[in-house]
Amino acid sequence: xxxxxxxxxxxxxxxxxxxxxxxxxxxxxxxxxxxxxxxxxxxxxxxxxxxxxxxxxxxxxxxxxxxxxxxxxxxxxxxxxxxxxxxxxxxxxxxxxxxxxxxxxxxxxxxxxxxxxxxxxxxxxxxxxxxxxxxxxxxxxxxxxxxxxxxxxxxxxxxxxxxxxxxxxxxxxxxxxxxxxxxxxxxxxxxxxxxxxxxxxxxxxxxxxxxxxxxxxxxxxxxxxxxxxxxxxxxxxxxxxxxxxxxxxxxxxxxxxxxxxxxxxxxxxxxxxxxxxxxxxxxxxxxxxxxxxxxxxxxxxxxxxxxxxxxxxxxxxxxxxxxxxxxxxxxxxxxxxxxxxxxxxxxxxxxxxxxxxxxxxxxxxxxxxxxxxxxxxxxxxxxxxxxxxxxxxxxxxxxxxxxxxxxxxxxxxxxxxxxxxxxxxxxxxxxxxxxxxxxxxxxxxxxxxx
Numbered sequence: 001x002x003x004x005x006x007x008x009x010x011x012x013x014x015x016x017x018x019x020x021x022x023x024x025x026x027x028x029x030x031x032x033x034x035x036x037x038x039x040x041x042x043x044x045x046x047x048x049x050x051x052x053x054x055x056x057x058x059x060x061x062x063x064x065x066x067x068x069x070x071x072x073x074x075x076x077x078x079x080x081x082x083x084x085x086x087x088x089x090x091x092x093x094x095x096x097x098x099x100x101x102x103x104x105x106x107x108x109x110x111x112x113x114x115x116x117x118x119x120x121x122x123x124x125x126x127x128x129x130x131x132x133x134x135x136x137x138x139x140x141x142x143x144x145x146x147x148x149x150x151x152x153x154x155x156x157x158x159x160x161x162x163x164x165x166x167x168x169x170x171x172x173x174x175x176x177x178x179x180x181x182x183x184x185x186x187x188x189x190x191x192x193x194x195x196x197x198x199x200x201x202x203x204x205x206x207x208x209x210x211x212x213x214x215x216x217x218x219x220x221x222x223x224x225x226x227x228x229x230x231x232x233x234x235x236x237x238x239x240x241x242x243x244x245x246x247x248x249x250x251x252x253x254x255x256x257x258x259x260x261x262x263x264x265x266x267x268x269x270x271x272x273x274x275x276x277x278x279x280x281x282x283x284x285x286x287x288x289x290x291x292x293x294x295x296x297x298x299x300x301x302x303x304x305x306x307x308x309x310x311x312x313x314x315x316x317x318x319x320x321x322x323x324x325x326x327x328x329x330x331x332x333x334x335x336x337x338x339x340x341x342x343x344x345x346x347x348x349x350x351x352x353x354x355x356x357x358x359x360x361x362x363x364x365x366x367x368x369x370x371x372x373x374x375x376x377x378x379x380x381x382x383x384x385x386x387x388x389x390x391x392x393x394x395x396x397x398x399x400x401x402x403x404x405x406x407x408x409x410x411x412x413x414x415x416x417x418x419x420x421x422x423x424x425x426x427x428x429x430x431x432x433x434x435x436x437x438x439x440x441x442x443x444x445x446x447x448x449x450x
Contacts, residue, residue: 096336
């Protein structure tokens with residue numbers, strides 16, 4: 001039965017590969033940043049509708065958030081698609097020199113054009129297989145905007161868009177092939193706004209109260225805090241308003257944006273509360289006022305070991321991409337543009353010898369924490385979630401780089417996308433054919449969330 005499904009999915013991707021790689025390049029060319037992905041969202045919705053999905057737009061009040069659904073009843077399996085680009089990373093595709101297509105333009109430096117289209121290919125494949133083989137259930141494709149900037153899935157989760165899902169499946173372009181067993185850092189964002197009293201800094205400084213002094217005291221407190229937080233935690237800040245540029249005027253206003261990260265959102269909340277107390281203390285010391293404004297925030301990602309092991313079995317069965325000499329040569333030339341540290345990330349022996357990873361990174365269960373944050377975490381708090389990776393770039397390619405943009409717009413990235421689509425589709429079909437598997441996934445999910 002499994003061999004039959006694998007042959008069917010292989011046949012589907014061979015017939016439709018050109019369509020989905022073409023869509024990926026279309027979205028790569030649009031390169032729209034978070035919450036502004038109008039043309040990208042329309043392109044994805046167009047393909048959903050052409051393939052018989054019912055499309056609902058403007059989810060959670062976000063114009064570029066949508067869901068396409070096919071089928072009825074349970075189980076309900078959802079694919080999480082992304083399609084936002086990064087500001088200032090414009091780059092020509094398929095070359096090994098930094099050459100923007102558009103000065104100060106945007107670029108898909110995280111491969112979300114591949115991510116969105118790979119999930120869409122998987123959703124369409126599952127829909128066609130269900131029709132042909134009489135499988136019951138519902139397949140959904142979620143168009144999730146603004147992963148890089150805007151926290152699309154966070155707002156969608158709060159609006160109840162993922163309620164009723166039995167499992168959520170997604171992937172991400174990477175420089176290796178594997179299943180993610182690690183969590184991610186929760187990330188809470190906030191801004192502090194200090195208000196003082198302006199005065200002439202020379203003739204009557206005693207009449208003023210410096211908001212900038214208060215902000216600097218908060219920053220000093222944050223830097224001292226770093227010694228007294230868990231090693232995995234992070235504190236970032238940027239001064240967004242220094243109160244003006246005239247040194248002879250005592251600043252009546254000053255603001256800073258802060259982020260705190262930790263392996264669990266409860267830990268991040270503790271850091272946020274400590275910063276708020278420090279800000280209030282800084283205001284007291286300077287006789288100023290402070291207001292905290294909440295910003296976008298991500299929950300930590302909770303991997304589901306049971307679902308991961310199902311996905312891992314599918315990844316082992318799927319034939320990994322075979323690269324042409326031209327692709328391998330491009331990857332090798334791109335690697336020479338990396339720093340030595342980037343070239344030596346991970347499995348050093350393989351990465352030194354092979355320009356593109358052709359191996360599987362063994363799945364060893366859940367545990368550990370990635371030093372990054374993702375809004376997939378907010379979905380994983382609601383429903384069992386699995387995330388896989390496929391090699392879409394030269395080994396050691398830095399994320400959010402022009403080198404990544406070059407590869408997400410050419411065949412190197414697209415081959416990894418098709419591999420991901422196969423694994424996602426096969427994983428979903430396992431759950432549609434044996435919905436009883438979901439019970440164990442939910443039991444694990446409840447243990448980890450409660």
